[in-house]
Amino acid sequence: ETGVTQTPRHLVMGMTNKKSLKCEQHLGHNAMYWYKQSAKKPLELMFVYSLEERVENNSVPSRFSPECPNSSHLFLHLHTLQPEDSALYLCASSQDVSPHNEQFFGPGTRLTVL
Amino acid sequence: AQSVAQPEDQVNVAEGNPLTVKCTYSVSGNPYLFWYVQYPNRGLQFLLKYITGDNLVKGSYGFEAEFNKSQTSFHLKKPSALVSDSALYFCAVRDGIGTGGFKTIFGAGTRLFVKA
Numbered sequence: 001e002t003g004v005t006q007t008p009r010h011l012v013m014g015m016t017n018k019k020s021l022k023c024e025q026h027l028g029h030n031a032m033y034w035y036k037q038s039a040k041k042p043l044e045l046m047f048v049y050s051l052e053e054r055v056e057n058n059s060v061p062s063r064f065s066p067e068c069p070n071s072s073h074l075f076l077h078l079h080t081l082q083p084e085d086s087a088l089y090l091c092a093s094s095q096d097v098s099p100h101n102e103q104f105f106g107p108g109t110r111l112t113v114l
Numbered sequence: 115a116q117s118v119a120q121p122e123d124q125v126n127v128a129e130g131n132p133l134t135v136k137c138t139y140s141v142s143g144n145p146y147l148f149w150y151v152q153y154p155n156r157g158l159q160f161l162l163k164y165i166t167g168d169n170l171v172k173g174s175y176g177f178e179a180e181f182n183k184s185q186t187s188f189h190l191k192k193p194s195a196l197v198s199d200s201a202l203y204f205c206a207v208r209d210g211i212g213t214g215g216f217k218t219i220f221g222a223g224t225r226l227f228v229k230a
Contacts, residue, residue: 043204045218107157
């Protein structure tokens with residue numbers, strides 16, 4: 001256990017659905033991240049939050065909408081997704097956004113878009 | 115610009131033999147280097163990091179890595195491989211002077227197979 005939990009673990013949705021991914025960290029960290037992991041591609045950073053403020057938005061399509069209500073919780077709201085959005089979505093946290101801090105990852109949500 | 119290269123998609127090693135997983139990097143300033151491991155159906159798990167100081171860094175599960183500034187490398191090593199070490203390994207870099215913003219750059223990953 002890394003102290004970072006994600007729900008649901010698996011999600012199948014149609015292109016017209018709206019769903020949300022949830023991440024919670026129990027480590028007292030101040031930074032949280034969303035990554036997309038696709039087969040045979042490097043990890044893609046999507047969003048970075050520091051003390052509940054979004055500090056990095058890595059050219060992610062607007063059909064992905066993050067929300068960070070407090071430093072322990074992070075959501076990724078999904079709507080009108082495309083089949084190419086099918087991937088493993090990983091949440092991570094770190095003490096803060098300083099470059100020397102390692103990240104702690106959740107187990108991921110395996111998303112399939114039909 | 116920051117970048118990380120893991121030149122091998124896959125490394126095969128027999129149990130009990132030493133293993134090496136290669137990583138080279140490119141950053142503008144001082145590098146902060148990390149190794150993570152991913153087991154099936156799990157997220158990434160931190161193994162070790164180099165920030166400054168001793169070039170040989172020791173981490174979890176008997177792994178170690180050597181920072182080589184002249185070769186811009188940070189290879190992961192273990193003296194004696196276990197079957198349970200079979201997993202996907204990622205090298206990652208952050209630029210210490212912040213030119214990359216808040217982004218950690220991950221390599222494409224190297225799959226390690228340890229045969230009994």
